[in-house]
């Protein structure tokens with residue numbers, strides 16, 4: 187592949203609801219520009235961007251893929267993203283490094299949840315964008331309806347730059363309003379606009395010219411004085427209104443039928459910003475903030491936005507050059523990790539293939555193999571000029587599963603495997619939950635976790651089983667109690683003797699307090715640590731359902747010792763048993779974690795959300811509606827929230843989001859306690875089998 191300077195690069199991410207045709211559109215670009223000899227098909231699993239075996243099996247994109255298209259001396263790095271909500275992390279990574287976006291909408295379905303999510307991320311990253319009404323050849327395709335569905339959602343003005351030449355099976359091509367020509371099929375030959383479209387085209391043209399004029403004062407003046415705007419004038423004006431986000435131009439195509447492909451690529455070249463014209467970014471330098479823009483003469487700064495680790499291919503680090511120029515034999519400084527990395531060549535990725543190249547210019551996207559210490563989110567720069575670029579914010583993953591090994595052999599590989607899986611994915615994480623002694627993996631939803639587990643199995647040869655995580659209940663007492671235990675054992679030689687009397691009281695703020703309240707020396711203080719140890723062992727597994735005991739003050743107030751047979755172990759036993767007895771007397775109860783939950787849904791779902799919250803033992807704390815979105819805050823037991831990710835999606839058709847964090851512990855109501863005890867008994871019984 188040739189070298190491209192910043193001016194001749196475009197970084198364009200394709201974003202949309204799942205199944206709107208992004209991956210196939212990429213195939214059409216590849217085929218049209220001669221990079222491939224035929225179009226891949228989703229059903230045949232042979233597209234350039236969906237090369238991963240799980241993508242092929244599921245017939246959807248799961249990862250963001252880079253597919254460069256060389257067209258008229260410009261290299262367009264298309265970033266094909268997954269539309270399925272669980273993989274929103276991949277969307278965010280792509281949107282964060284792109285300089286512009288094409289939001290693709292299915293001409294039958296119109297605006298969907300995935301469109302909304304993608305649109306909002308484009309807003310968040312201030313990406314200039316195109317709207318593409320795609321799959322215009324489908325039965326029931328309806329351009330006007332699809333367009334209005336988007337305009338209903340967004341306040342940004344949409345201006346058609348094309349109108350469809352027919353619809354459904356009659357979709358022949360597009361009518362381009364900038365050149366006022368018709369383009370049949372793939373669209374590389376202009377022809378006269380058919381008579382029946384002339385009027386519509388002229389009306390749309392006027393609207394377009396007015397929008398373009400708004401982008402440039404000189405143009406506006408010329409236009410208002412009645413002067414004709416040239417094609418160059420229109421492009422200049424439009425670029426400006428597109429870049430500043432005041433207008434979103436609308437295109438039409440049928441990627442699968444290879445209709446409208448060339449005019450769309452021309453528009454990308456002419457109207458979307460090169461990295462030079464993209465929004466500058468602020469990096470952290472050694473002496474404060476530095477504003478970086480794509481410029482070969484600037485300080486070197488590469489942001490790592492994606493890492494893959496395949497046991498056969500090895501580690502691949504994908505980066506975007508925000509500033510400076512990169513050569514294949516450089517040494518780079520990783521400021522985030524404070525290590526030096528030596529490049530073993532630089533490459534241009536296209537799906538799973540990589541092509542070596544000697545130089546990559548500012549703004550370009552590339553990949554390097556075998557950078558052992560560098561991870562996603564790191565910045566690579568020059569050691570003499572260290573820089574750190576900001577990491578985009580990823581949503582907190584709230585879908586948890588507990589992980590068990592499939593076989594004994596898998597058990598030792600769990601932590602390294604989970605660590606590797608999470609390294610590649612900013613929305614996947616794992617930890618050991620001490621309270622329940624479980625290994626927890628958390629992601630964006632069931633599909634996300636499922637893909638990770640399958641990856642562990644097929645790529646890393648580690649079998650993992652998943653289950654609903656246990657709730658970290660706790661046990662505590664509600665009243666004072668006393669108990670005594672004498673531990674006495676006489677077997678042959680030396681015996682064991684220890685007697686402990688203790689008293690329990692609920693402790694409000696804290697887990698555990700131990701007091702020596704012996705007066706008169708009935709037990710020597712040297713035995714106190716042994717008694718405390720005995721008690722603490724019981725606290726790890728309480729008397730109701732085996733959960734950690736908290737909130738107790740223990741006072742040892744009496745006891746007996748024997749001059750020969752008393753020893754620490756005897757007092758440990760006595761302390762343990764006395765404590766157990768006292769616990770049972772102190773009206774123990776179960777405590778459960780209560781989560782502070784914030785749910786944001788479209789206004790029309792508010793009633794359903796509140797109704798559903800009623801079934802979850804929730805206490806609603808507040809409600810608020812603003813701009814069509816309602817926010818509900820509530821305190822809800824964790825036990826009722828374990829699968830809320832999935833439930834909220836089905837209540838709101840995927841439009842709702844929520845966040846939650848632990849707030850405090852509360853006593854479990856009596857009617858719920860019994861089912862927790864039963865579950866625990868069942869679990870213990872199954873372990874004995």
Ligand SMILES: Nc1nc2c(ncn2[C@@H]2O[C@H](COP(=O)(O)OP(=O)(O)OP(=O)(O)O)[C@@H](O)[C@H]2O)c(=O)[nH]1
Nearest residue numbers: 204205206207208209210246247269321440441442
């Ligand atoms: N009729 C018609 N079908 C199309 C067109 N483009 C894609 N399709 C079909 O629509 C389905 C989805 O296409 P994809 O390209 O995988 O959609 P996507 O947007 O990449 O979907 P995700 O990867 O899940 O986000 C496939 O079965 C395609 O064959 C088109 O222009 N016309």
Ligand SMILES: [Mg+2]
Nearest residue numbers: 208209246247
């Ligand atoms: Mg796809």
